[in-house]
Structure formats: C-alpha cells, structure tokens
Amino acid sequence: MSQLIQEYLLSIERKLDFDSGLALRAREDVEEYLHEFAADRHLGAQDAVQLAIAGFGDSDSVARQYAASGLGRQISQTWLTLILAMAGAFAAMRLRAMTFGVEVNELFSALLWLDRFALATCLCFAAIGRLGFSFRLPLQVCSPRTAFRIAMLAIACSVAFGLSRAALANAVNLTGWPALIVIATAAAEIIAVAFVGIRVRKMDRYFFRASAAG
Incomplete structure (x- = not known):
C-alpha cells in the first residue's frame, strides 16, 4: 500500500477512534474503494487519492x-441503556423501601420523593432525546444531545438520593440481610451509572464528529 493511501486511511481512523469497529469499517470500505478506483482507471496512488478525495471527500468529510x-x-x-438503568434504579428503590420498613425521619421521606422525581426526569428527557432525534417535536425543549445528558444526570441524582437514604437507615443499625440488600443494590446502581456515562459519552462523540466542521 502506498504511503499516501496509508496516511489518508490513518487520518480517517484517528477521527473515528471513539469507536474501533466504526473506524475499522470505514478504513476497509475506503481502502477497497481507493484500490478499485486506481485499478479501474490505471492510476497511480497519488492520482487515485486526489481524484477520490474530489469525489468522496477528505478525511474529515x-x-x-x-x-x-x-x-x-x-x-x-x-x-435503551437509560431506560434499563432507570428500571433498575426503580427496582432498587422499591427493594430498599421494603427493607427499611419504616421512615427514619422527614429527610428520609423527602429523599424518597426526590429519588422518584429524578427517575421521572430521566424518563422525560430520555424520551425527548429519542423523539427529538427522529421527529420534529412541536415544542423544542432542548437538543437531543442535551436531553440525554440531563437524563444521565437525573439517573446519577436518583442513585445519590437512594444512597443517602441507605446511609440514614444505616444510622439506625441496619444489619443482616437488609444491609446486604442495601449494599448489593447500591453497587448495582453505581455500576449502572458508570455504564450510562460511558454510553452517553460515546453517543456524544458521534454527535460531535457528525456535526464537526471540515
């Protein structure tokens, strides 16, 4: 492979390095195109790349x-990731509610309502992001990109409220299997939030690259 083609392909890969599978597919597609283009027209590497860029675009395009x-x-x-995380957070909230049995104090009850509000906010903005990408909504609250970020933040807030309730319950000597349930649900929620963050970050980089100026 000529150095010129290699540099062109590497430039494309670098710009798509947030998704190795996408970068590899783009490289293979463009490489095959360049070689076929050069072979069909009996062109050298430099002429093939220059003509291909004119019709196919530079690496940014x-x-x-x-x-x-x-x-x-x-x-x-x-x-889908946000919905699954939200469902998991709601299930964890219900499990902990059954485990705690009684309300510790007014703050404990307020945190429960804040937890529910955060989950509702997540569902609302996740829907805005999903529908806003596919359709032109009558009321444009925010961009799909921003909506998904807010949904991610809402999930994180829900987990924080839930863990705060668990800490208050622990203050009244929560032990045995109830304590194990609290620890298990807290760990699962933290992992879910981390996974949501990774997924939203990857989607965000797709948005950025798809809209980046040449």
Missing part, C-alpha cells in the same frame, strides 16, 4: 459521513 450513518443506532442504544 468521510469521518462525518460514517459518524452520521451510525448516529441513529447510537441514539437507540443510549435510549
């Missing part, structure tokens, strides 16, 4: 095209 083509799938996966 190619990266934008591939990121845009995969953005819909990323939106769907992020939406």
